[in-house]
Amino acid sequence: MTDSSPRTVRELGEFALIARMNAGRIQAPGVLLGPGDDAAIVAAPAGRYVVTTDMLVQDRHFRLDWSDPADIGAKAIAQNAADVVAMSARPSAFVVALGCPADTPVRLVDGLVDGMWAEAARAGGSIAGGDVVRSPLLVVSVTAFGDPLLRPPVLRSGARSGDVVAVAGRLGWSAAGLAVLAAGADRELFAEVVAAHRVPRPPYQAVLGLPAVAEISALTDVSDGLLADLGHIAESSGVAIDLDSRVLVDPALEPAARALGADPLDWALTGGEDHGFAATFRAGLDLPPGWVAVGRVGTGSGITVDGVRRAGSTGWESFTSG
Numbered sequence: 001m002t003d004s005s006p007r008t009v010r011e012l013g014e015f016a017l018i019a020r021m022n023a024g025r026i027q028a029p030g031v032l033l034g035p036g037d038d039a040a041i042v043a044a045p046a047g048r049y050v051v052t053t054d055m056l057v058q059d060r061h062f063r064l065d066w067s068d069p070a071d072i073g074a075k076a077i078a079q080n081a082a083d084v085v086a087m088s089a090r091p092s093a094f095v096v097a098l099g100c101p102a103d104t105p106v107r108l109v110d111g112l113v114d115g116m117w118a119e120a121a122r123a124g125g126s127i128a129g130g131d132v133v134r135s136p137l138l139v140v141s142v143t144a145f146g147d148p149l150l151r152p153p154v155l156r157s158g159a160r161s162g163d164v165v166a167v168a169g170r171l172g173w174s175a176a177g178l179a180v181l182a183a184g185a186d187r188e189l190f191a192e193v194v195a196a197h198r199v200p201r202p203p204y205q206a207v208l209g210l211p212a213v214a215e216i217s218a219l220t221d222v223s224d225g226l227l228a229d230l231g232h233i234a235e236s237s238g239v240a241i242d243l244d245s246r247v248l249v250d251p252a253l254e255p256a257a258r259a260l261g262a263d264p265l266d267w268a269l270t271g272g273e274d275h276g277f278a279a280t281f282r283a284g285l286d287l288p289p290g291w292v293a294v295g296r297v298g299t300g301s302g303i304t305v306d307g308v309r310r311a312g313s314t315g316w317e318s319f320t321s322g
Helices: 014-022 069-085 106-123 173-183 191-198 204-208 226-237 251-260 264-270
Strands: 031-033 050-057 089-100 126-134 139-148 164-168 216-222 240-243 276-281 292-298 302-305
Touching: 014 106, 014 126, 031 126, 050 069, 069 089, 069 106, 069 139, 069 204, 069 216, 089 106, 106 126, 173 191, 173 251, 173 264, 191 251, 216 226, 226 240, 226 264, 226 276, 226 302, 251 264
Parallel strands: 089 126, 240 302
Antiparallel strands: 050 139, 089 139, 164 276, 164 292, 216 276, 240 292
């Protein structure tokens, strides 16, 4: 007896693929109308919403021999949800555009969609709609919407001299995992860092759980590298930032660094895609749970580490990195 179910998206067809992607899914409360009409309807309880978009391209942002489809789907949602949360908003809805070759296995798309929905739920939202199109490579483009919290949006431009620089979430883990994969090192031996690269786990609640009176002055997610992303805060705020290397390196990364002959501080400073958060807080106050002090804001401009400006790359740049 043979299995007659469609094996590729060509065999399944566009509209059957869309129906399969949405079958049995339950929308989050913020999605008033999901897939099935010309457009979705998303609630805006604050009278406005935060919106962002990001794209993943096969062999540029992920490799199918390194990551499972569910990992890729989760990563696509996580990097957008982190941007929404970094604007002090709670993710509510995601719109996804998928491009893929006609011979893409249906099971691959199933995995992508499962990963997307799992991370969307973890972030507090759901997938409200999207599009599918034939393309030479697998491409996932996500637009995310979020409801602003009661406090005003925390921008990159609010840091002031004397503020404490703090981070929530892991630094350098994704970069370490990428280095393991690129070097062909033992994936099982370094399974934790490989998993961190495949599927980031942004600590959404570290921001969403901040008390309304939290003295947070500037905020960003760490997507391109700590130096690069704090550099945006320093430039937007007209300040200098100095980081303390002693608190940046996670000891758990040292075995992988030794095996690869790498510097774990470089991973912490320039590796992105952990999608943790970096912020500045007013001095003299206890940091909220989940946040660790890593530096100080001063007068001047730029980023230094232990008082020294580092040469070379500060992180990911789309048209030069990779």
